[in-house]
Amino acid sequence: MLHRPLLLSLLVMVVAFPMLLTGHYYQTHPRRHDSNEYGDDESVQMMQEDPPFDLKEEDAYLTVLVWKYGYEIEMHEVQTEDGYLLDLYRIGGRRAASGQPPIRPHRNAPIFLMHSLLSSCADWVLMGPGRALGYLLADAGYDVWLGNARGTRYSRKHIHLDPDRSGAFWNFSWHEIGLYDVPALIDHVLNATGAARLHYGGFSQGTMVLFVLLSERPEYNAKLIDMQAISPSVYMYRLEGRIVRTFVQLADPLVAALDAAGRREILPNRRFIAPLVKLVCADGNVTVCRELLYDVAGRNPAQVDDRMVRIFLGHFPAGASLRQLHHFSQIIRTARFAKYSPLRIAHNTLRSSPAPLYNLTRATLPVVVYYGLNDHVVNFRDALQLADEVPNLAAVHQIADRHFTHSDFILAKNSARLLNSILLQELEQYDRGALSAHPRT
Ligand SMILES: *[C@@H]1O[C@H](CO)[C@@H](O)[C@H](O)[C@H]1NC(C)=O
Ligand SMILES: *[C@@H]1O[C@H](CO)[C@@H](O)[C@H](O)[C@H]1NC(C)=O
Ligand SMILES: *[C@@H]1O[C@H](CO)[C@@H](O)[C@H](O)[C@H]1NC(C)=O
Ligand SMILES: *[C@@H]1O[C@H](CO)[C@@H](O)[C@H](O)[C@H]1NC(C)=O
Numbered sequence: 043m044l045h046r047p048l049l050l051s052l053l054v055m056v057v058a059f060p061m062l063l064t065g066h067y068y069q070t071h072p073r074r075h076d077s078n079e080y081g082d083d084e085s086v087q088m089m090q091e092d093p094p095f096d097l098k099e100e101d102a103y104l105t106v107l108v109w110k111y112g113y114e115i116e117m118h119e120v121q122t123e124d125g126y127l128l129d130l131y132r133i134g135g136r137r138a139a140s141g142q143p144p145i146r147p148h149r150n151a152p153i154f155l156m157h158s159l160l161s162s163c164a165d166w167v168l169m170g171p172g173r174a175l176g177y178l179l180a181d182a183g184y185d186v187w188l189g190n191a192r193g194t195r196y197s198r199k200h201i202h203l204d205p206d207r208s209g210a211f212w213n214f215s216w217h218e219i220g221l222y223d224v225p226a227l228i229d230h231v232l233n234a235t236g237a238a239r240l241h242y243g244g245f246s247q248g249t250m251v252l253f254v255l256l257s258e259r260p261e262y263n264a265k266l267i268d269m270q271a272i273s274p275s276v277y278m279y280r281l282e283g284r285i286v287r288t289f290v291q292l293a294d295p296l297v298a299a300l301d302a303a304g305r306r307e308i309l310p311n312r313r314f315i316a317p318l319v320k321l322v323c324a325d326g327n328v329t330v331c332r333e334l335l336y337d338v339a340g341r342n343p344a345q346v347d348d349r350m351v352r353i354f355l356g357h358f359p360a361g362a363s364l365r366q367l368h369h370f371s372q373i374i375r376t377a378r379f380a381k382y383s384p385l386r387i388a389h390n391t392l393r394s395s396p397a398p399l400y401n402l403t404r405a406t407l408p409v410v411v412y413y414g415l416n417d418h419v420v421n422f423r424d425a426l427q428l429a430d431e432v433p434n435l436a437a438v439h440q441i442a443d444r445h446f447t448h449s450d451f452i453l454a455k456n457s458a459r460l461l462n463s464i465l466l467q468e469l470e471q472y473d474r475g476a477l478s479a480h481p482r483t
Pocket of ligand 4: 403404
């Protein structure tokens with residue numbers, strides 16, 4: 043165990059330093075926004091042979107691991123109404139080269155998965171075949187689509203705004219992700235597959251953005267079969283992490299300062315961060331990383347695999363906007379699932395006025411909620427409060443491990459048994475109904 047003061051100063055180094063420095067880094071090193079960050083990226087789609095079937099730490103530096111593990115992967119680029127360009131990945135199923143028969147045509151309806159804050163589509167494949175939800179779904183005959191929100195490393199693109207030069211690119215919160223990104227991605231999947239409806243699975247922020255969409259554009263209920271809401275972050279005010287709580291308390295002045303300094307992109311996934319992570323999470327000893335993870339997500343050492351933490355840190359953080367974090371801080375502080383309220387200066391103090399609430403009763407699709415008892419981000423009472431308020435609650439699953447944390451949903455050694463197998467059973471049930479209503483050719 044580390045001493046608290048040492049730990050906190052390390053945390054400041056890990057969290058605040060990159061936040062402050064990367065803004066500067068961009069301004070002095072602008073890059074083309076259409077280039078890939080790592081040279082490995084291109085090779086992912088061209089690799090001809092199956093490498094050995096085991097997780098490697100270099101996986102942290104691959105954009106998408108999927109092809110490598112014997113699955114078909116397609117990349118689609120989707121344009122939103124307001125001009126953002128988003129990468130959407132499709133896991134069609136196993137490749138013939140994997141030695142397993144591919145499932146064609148897909149036995150089940152398509153499923154669209156949306157990642158959490160500061161993360162990316164890597165959420166769904168990090169744990170590797172046989173464990174990660176993305177692969178398990180493909181194995182079960184689903185056509186799997188993985189979205190990436192604007193501002194993440196895969197969606198740092200716009201038809202005319204340059205993320206490195208234009209503050210306007212970063213003028214969004216999770217409100218815009220829900221209002222523009224999610225519907226564009228859903229429509230693309232439906233159009234590409236010819237399906238009438240799809241399953242929606244979200245983790246944390248990936249669930250709240252769908253509630254935003256359905257509140258603002260309830261007609262999207264008709265395009266969805268069901269929603270699998272994994273640790274849904276609609277109510278977060280019982281949040282326990284001390285680092286995040288500290289951020290929430292300091293958010294207004296911090297946001298005002300960063301905004302004034304023109305630093306509106308937060309914790310991007312760049313070469314710059316990787317050496318820092320390597321330094322802090324030195325090989326063979328990830329104590330500090332673990333402590334960071336425990337504070338933010340919850341402490342459950344039995345489910346943490348150091349190798350997984352390092353791979354995860356190769357993909358996380360994947361970037362977000364300042365406004366997006368600020369919006370989070372507002373719903374945490376006010377305990378209201380409400381729209382963004384811009385900062386104003388009045389009588390020499392920073393203020394923001396109460397913004398209108400999102401209307402959860404418009405989410406009329408069946409919702410299945412999964413929660414963990416030791417989740418520091420979405421406290422189980424917050425998850426249950428949401429479950430109480432959605433009009434069409436289909437089921438609520440408390441994960442059987444009493445120490446299950448926020449990161450365990452993606453990283454736990456036993457997440458396949460504790461979460462994914464249950465989720466597959468739930469989907470199966472809706473899929474049968476959906477297929478009989480909309481026979482596929
Ligand atoms: C940011 O977007 C909001 C609408 O979401 C708009 O009202 C505001 O003017 C924009 N600000 C800037 C600086 O572009
Ligand atoms: C739908 O797909 C067709 C081709 O399959 C394409 O021509 C069309 O532009 C797509 N529409 C949208 C809205 O993406
Ligand atoms: C890891 O690092 C911490 C602090 O630097 C130290 O206390 C601990 O003994 C180290 N553990 C191992 C296994 O090296
Ligand atoms: C929420 O939406 C429902 C259904 O559209 C509507 O009847 C209700 O008045 C809305 N509530 C608020 C507070 O806007």
